[in-house]
Amino acid sequence: xxxxxxxxxxxxxxxxxxxxxxxxxxxxxxxxxxxxxxxxxxxxxxxxxxxxxxxxxxxxxxxxxxxxxxxxxxxxxxxxxxxxxxxxxxxxxxxxxxxxxxxxxxxxxxxxxxxxxxxxxxxxxxxxxxxxxxxxxxxxxxxxxxxxxxxxxxxxxxxxxxxxxxxxxxxxxxxxxxxxxxxxxxxxxxxxxxxxxxxx
Numbered sequence: 207x208x209x210x211x212x213x214x215x216x217x218x219x220x221x222x223x224x225x226x227x228x229x230x231x232x233x234x235x236x237x238x239x240x241x242x243x244x245x246x247x248x249x250x251x252x253x254x255x256x257x258x259x260x261x262x263x264x265x266x267x268x269x270x271x272x273x274x275x276x277x278x279x280x281x282x283x284x285x286x287x288x289x290x291x292x293x294x295x296x297x298x299x300x301x302x303x304x305x306x307x308x309x310x311x312x313x314x315x316x317x318x319x320x321x322x323x324x325x326x327x328x329x330x331x332x333x334x335x336x337x338x339x340x341x342x343x344x345x346x347x348x349x350x351x352x353x354x355x356x357x358x359x360x361x362x363x364x365x366x367x368x369x370x371x372x373x374x375x376x377x378x379x380x381x382x383x384x385x386x387x388x389x390x391x392x393x394x395x396x397x398x399x400x401x402x403x404x405x406x
Contacts, residue, residue, distance in 0.1 A: 216259075223263055224404040226256050227383060231404075239333075245384050247294065247355055257301075263403045264353055264381040265302045285351040285378050287311055287344065291337070291366050292318075295354040298383070302353055311343045313366045324372050328365035330358075337362070339369040346374030357382040357402060360391030367398060 216222055221229070230249045237244040250256050285306070290299025291313045303310035316325070316336035323338045344350065350370050354363055357380075367377050377398055385392065385402035392400045 220255075220259075223259050226250075227260065227404040228406070230256055231384070245356060245386075247383055250383070251297065260383060260403060261298070261301045261305055264298060264383070264401075265305050265351075284349070286348045287350055287375075289313055289339075289344075289350055289352045289366060289370055289375075291352070291354040291362055298355060299353040302351070302381075311339070313337050313339050313369060324369050326365040326368045328361040330361050335362075337365045337369060339366075339373065341373065344370055344373040344375040348375045349378045350375040352377055352380045353382070354380075355383050357385040357391040357395075357400065359389045360394030363391065364394055367395065 220226070227247075227250055230247075230253055232246040232249055234244040234246050236242065250260060285308065287309045288299045288303040288306070289311045290296045292315050296312055299312075300310050314337065316338060319338050319340055322341040324341055325336060325338050327334065327336050352363060352366055352370065354366075357363060363380055363382075367380070370377055379399045379401060380395060381401045381403075383403050385400070385405040387405050
């Protein structure tokens, strides 16, 4: 198992979390563009036990970040809000936030938010895109856990981090289900702490 992986202790008879995620994930070649291998995590979401363990894994890593740990004891939690990146990140972030009793904030694609917003453009492995965040969605000094399904080149998550920090938020960790290590996204997000449940 990769040192990058964050895996809760499996129960009796349960496989390690990274192996469980890998066994349920479906690889889809040439989606959404030729030459791209898409990791379809929806079968992981559909499996109740796998989904529970995945949420626990995504929620846990911020506790190991020194910036979060320094204030977690007095606050009773490691982060104040969870930011989820459109679209599968919404589902994951919402459940993590509910599990930890904090709020959830969506980072949306361009043109989806109705009020004043901050905007960041970024490059994907197969094109370019824009992300937006409501300008009043993050309080200055808030400890933020950023959640998404996949870390590839780091463009999407880098843009989300930029938006949070422009509003004064402190990104205590980034949690993803899958990290595609060959694409170098972790290095692009440095020095932020990145936790992947399955690194491949």
